[in-house]
Amino acid sequence: MAILLDAPSTSAVSTAFRILASMGTTAAPTASGIAGSMEIGAAPDGSSALQVTIRGTDPLTYGGQRSELLADPEPTAIRWYAFDIWVPSTFGADRISIMQIHDTPDGGESPVKFPNFEFVVRESKSLEVYVPFDCPSEATSNSRLVGACPLVTDRWVRCVLYCHWQSTTAAWFEAYHDGQLVCSEWWRPFRYTDVTGPYLQIGLYDLFHTGFSGQRRAWYRNIRIGDSAETYASMLGVAPSPRRLAQVPFF
Numbered sequence: 001m002a003i004l005l006d007a008p009s010t011s012a013v014s015t016a017f018r019i020l021a022s023m024g025t026t027a028a029p030t031a032s033g034i035a036g037s038m039e040i041g042a043a044p045d046g047s048s049a050l051q052v053t054i055r056g057t058d059p060l061t062y063g064g065q066r067s068e069l070l071a072d073p074e075p076t077a078i079r080w081y082a083f084d085i086w087v088p089s090t091f092g093a094d095r096i097s098i099m100q101i102h103d104t105p106d107g108g109e110s111p112v113k114f115p116n117f118e119f120v121v122r123e124s125k126s127l128e129v130y131v132p133f134d135c136p137s138e139a140t141s142n143s144r145l146v147g148a149c150p151l152v153t154d155r156w157v158r159c160v161l162y163c164h165w166q167s168t169t170a171a172w173f174e175a176y177h178d179g180q181l182v183c184s185e186w187w188r189p190f191r192y193t194d195v196t197g198p199y200l201q202i203g204l205y206d207l208f209h210t211g212f213s214g215q216r217r218a219w220y221r222n223i224r225i226g227d228s229a230e231t232y233a234s235m236l237g238v239a240p241s242p243r244r245l246a247q248v249p250f251f
Helices: none
Strands: 003-007 019-022 025-027 038-042 048-055 066-070 078-086 095-102 117-122 126-132 143-150 156-164 172-177 180-186 199-205 215-226
Touching: 019 199, 048 066, 048 199, 078 095, 095 156, 117 156, 117 172, 126 172, 126 180, 143 180, 199 215
Parallel strands: none
Antiparallel strands: 003 215, 019 025, 019 066, 038 048, 048 215, 066 199, 078 156, 078 215, 095 117, 095 199, 117 126, 126 143, 156 172, 172 180
């Protein structure tokens, strides 16, 4: 087995990541993080965790309100991405990204491309999965909603992306929430043809730039990236369950 990045709460804002992006700044992460936005604190159950906060009044970072950690770019390969998150039931009535896989543009591209993958919390009720509209085409910045499930709140939940990064029909992915399959796509590319591969961005981000009032806060721990040697048992922590059949609320 090969774990490529392992960030429990005590090291999640240290050298495990490449960049910390929050409050109008981008810098190499430090153990202290950024006070009030991304720092080690106590989760609602009292456990140590990475406490992440964004506010509607925060200065823009990379063009949006965000508090995120950025990992190194990934090659064209099979990858696992896993993290535990605590989302409170009072999170907020909007759409906020809680994790994304972002492309690495070659430069001079217009329009700005939609990220390769998004886990999005919607109105504290559902977890949604978005991918680019027609990857690897770069002609549009539109997205596709490919799956959703009821959001589990007020306790620790593991989210997992298992995928094969390809810009051809050899690509595939599976997305899990609390051990259950949210959605999957096979033989359809969701990686662009950029020279440098995509990378994990984890934290909170106003993805659709719709604006919001007040603050949004969630807690993270056990952020991990694994290669093809990892398994469902080692990354999901449980045997995977079929896709939920419960109806997702419409908005």
